[in-house]
Amino acid sequence: MVELIAKSACDGLLPKTIGSLTLSEAAPEAITSVTPFRGQEAAVSEALKAQIGAAWPAPNRMTGRAGARVVFSGRGQAFVLGPRIAPIAGAALSDQTDAWASVELSGTGAADALARLVPIDLRPGVFRQGHCARTLIFHMPGLVMHTGQDRYGLMVFRSMARTLVHDLESAMEAIAARG
Amino acid sequence: MRITCPICGARDSREFSYRGAALALQRPAPDAGDDAWADYVHLRENPAGDTRELWYHEGGCGAWIVVTRNTVTHEVRSAELAAEVAR
Numbered sequence: 070m071v072e073l074i075a076k077s078a079c080d081g082l083l084p085k086t087i088g089s090l091t092l093s094e095a096a097p098e099a100i101t102s103v104t105p106f107r108g109q110e111a112a113v114s115e116a117l118k119a120q121i122g123a124a125w126p127a128p129n130r131m132t133g134r135a136g137a138r139v140v141f142s143g144r145g146q147a148f149v150l151g152p153r154i155a156p157i158a159g160a161a162l163s164d165q166t167d168a169w170a171s172v173e174l175s176g177t178g179a180a181d182a183l184a185r186l187v188p189i190d191l192r193p194g195v196f197r198q199g200h201c202a203r204t205l206i207f208h209m210p211g212l213v214m215h216t217g218q219d220r221y222g223l224m225v226f227r228s229m230a231r232t233l234v235h236d237l238e239s240a241m242e243a244i245a246a247r248g
Numbered sequence: 249m250r251i252t253c254p255i256c257g258a259r260d261s262r263e264f265s266y267r268g269a270a271l272a273l274q275r276p277a278p279d280a281g282d283d284a285w286a287d288y289v290h291l292r293e294n295p296a297g298d299t300r301e302l303w304y305h306e307g308g309c310g311a312w313i314v315v316t317r318n319t320v321t322h323e324v325r326s327a328e329l330a331a332e333v334a335r
């Protein structure tokens with residue numbers, strides 16, 4: 070049997086600190102896509118609460134806490150970022166753990182750096198902690214989460230990991246250059 | 249231009265991609281005849297005023313949306329989930 074060595078999406082690229090901002094890889098234990106069948110949201114919400122203590126989220130919102138979140142990820146779809154979950158009657162599940170590059174941008178000015186790349190209103194009074202959005206990160210479709218004070222989680226398709234890091238570095242450098 | 253996705257809320261137009269007139273929701277019956285099918289496949293209105301179009305929220309939630317837009321004023325008058333328009 071060949072011994073394969075697992076590599077994370079941003080292996081060798083992160084962490085990086087530029088000025089007040091730090092970019093680090095933040096891959097969850099597992100990423101599971103959950104899509105309830107028509108009319109099954111309430112039942113699926115109960116099942117998620119029983120398994121990981123977090124309910125089905127409204128659009129643009131996430132529930133739970135670091136290490137066990139349910140995050141709105143599209144029309145009729147949410148991602149469980151946390152432990153692997155057991156099958157749920159009334160929903161289609163798919164394991165996407167290795168399909169995404171997940172990073173965290175933190176530090177004073179994190180929202181200003183992201184505002185250079187993301188076309189939504191990121192002011193903390195509008196895009197609050199616990200809010201998330203499927204939107205663009207420069208040219209890439211992605212998922213943006215406001216996880217804490219000056220702290221954001223970002224996800225793009227794994228094939229775009231290097232581009233994600235490059236684009237975020239450019240924005241971090243531009244913020245640092247302004248002093 | 250901003251489009252209010254029924255799921256995500258108001259978003260910049262760069263998040264959306266354009267499909268064309270919202271005709272796919274009125275597909276003729278298989279036996280509707282050559283004229284109806286030629287019209288459906290090839291002929292488009294070019295209104296100065298309100299027009300209904302299909303947009304895809306590609307850089308967002310992935311929903312197909314019927315957008316009613318005014319070609320003269322550029323006003324986006326409404327945006328509805330295509331799945332509900334078709335129902």
Ligand SMILES: [Zn+2]
Nearest residue numbers: 253256305309
């Ligand atoms: Zn949307």
